[in-house]
Amino acid sequence: MLNRRGSKRISRLPGFVLGAALLLCGLSATPATGDVKSPLQMLVVTTSGWSSVNAALRLYERKDAQSAWISPGERIPAVVGRNGLGWGRGVHPDLPAGGPQKREGDGRAPAGIFRLGPAFGYAPGESVPWISLPYRQMTESSKCIDDPTSLVYNRLVDDGNVRQDWNSREEMKRSDGQYRLGIVIGHNTDPVAPGGGSCIFLHIWEKPSKGTSGCTAVSDADMEEILRRLKPEANPLLIQLPQREYERMRAPLGLP
Numbered sequence: 573m574l575n576r577r578g579s580k581r582i583s584r585l586p587g588f589v590l591g592a593a594l595l596l597c598g599l600s601a602t603p604a605t606g607d608v609k610s611p612l613q614m615l616v617v618t619t620s621g622w623s624s625v626n627a628a629l630r631l632y633e634r635k636d637a638q639s640a641w642i643s644p645g646e647r648i649p650a651v652v653g654r655n656g657l658g659w660g661r662g663v664h665p666d667l668p669a670g671g672p673q674k675r676e677g678d679g680r681a682p683a684g685i686f687r688l689g690p691a692f693g694y695a696p697g698e699s700v701p702w703i704s705l706p707y708r709q710m711t712e713s714s715k716c717i718d719d720p721t722s723l724v725y726n727r728l729v730d731d732g733n734v735r736q737d738w739n740s741r742e743e744m745k746r747s748d749g750q751y752r753l754g755i756v757i758g759h760n761t762d763p764v765a766p767g768g769g770s771c772i773f774l775h776i777w778e779k780p781s782k783g784t785s786g787c788t789a790v791s792d793a794d795m796e797e798i799l800r801r802l803k804p805e806a807n808p809l810l811i812q813l814p815q816r817e818y819e820r821m822r823a824p825l826g827l828p
Contacts, residue, residue: 610637612806614828615688615774615798617788618815622671622683623656625783627812629790631801632828641828644801648794654783655679657814661760661768662686664821671817674759674769674786676720681786681812682772685825687758688808691799692728692773694745694752704803710751714744716771726760726770742771750776753795755802757788757810774798774810788812 612634619627627650632641658674660682674682690706697707708728715731717724719738728744744751754775760768769786777789788810790798802808811818811827821827 610807611809612636613802613808614641615802615808615810616818616828617650617652617810617812618818619652619657619813621656621814621816622658624814625651625654625656626781627652627788629788629794631798633801633806643828648790648798649780650788650790651777651781651783652681652788652812653679653786656783657681657683657812660684660686660772661765662758663809664825671814676718676767676769678769679783679785681784681788682757682759682769683813683817684759684811686810686812687761688755688774688802688810689758689804691753691755691802692744692751693754703799705755705799705808706804710744712745716742716744718742718770720766720770725766726764726768728756748778749792750778750789752776752792753799755799 614632615629616632617627617629629648629650630643631645632643634641655678658672658678658680660674662682662684664685671683672680674680688705690708691703692708692710693700694710696709700707713730713732714728716728717726717738719725719740722738724734724738751773754773757772757774759772760770771786773787774795775787775789776792776795777784813821818827
């Protein structure tokens, strides 16, 4: 779990660097959870390579865009897709030539920089007041559509409120509890590219070292602690990359 007792100060470039880089790439749109140009919280997930399943997650925070990034805890064990990572569609600059590309059904989690939220879970919203992100309760009728031919591809829907034009979907009220708590990762959302990958979440893992179908997963206790710390006003982002790519993008984008 995150350890509040120790903080690590991270050297970094001036606070405007990440925002400037995103703005130059035409990524200045404001999402539901805030403005991506000035994030005050980041979840950084790194792997040893493109095909690695095991990952390390770390939360970074700062007081304002001019402050240094602080890590309030230790690294958290995580897993990504069973086939590793592939470049996704987020708020990062144009994809470089190297590395695989994320596609529907490829068993890879998306690499890049992504918006976070809303949160979701099985409990009614009033019973989880400690979750600050916008929250959506999942029920037996909650589905995430992974059929690229559907008009609601890569969207969370209530199957009683939309025309069912899909041949496949993800059940959001799972019997195994992996979606008891989670956060939507903003991959392939603006615009949605059919076949570009769908239903990408940060959620509870099945067990350590077992990869997912394309999500990022942590332990039950760590998932709860992450949700306790993330704040919508901090405009949280997920940075998810192989370590080598992270180091390459670190200085140009002012990452922690």
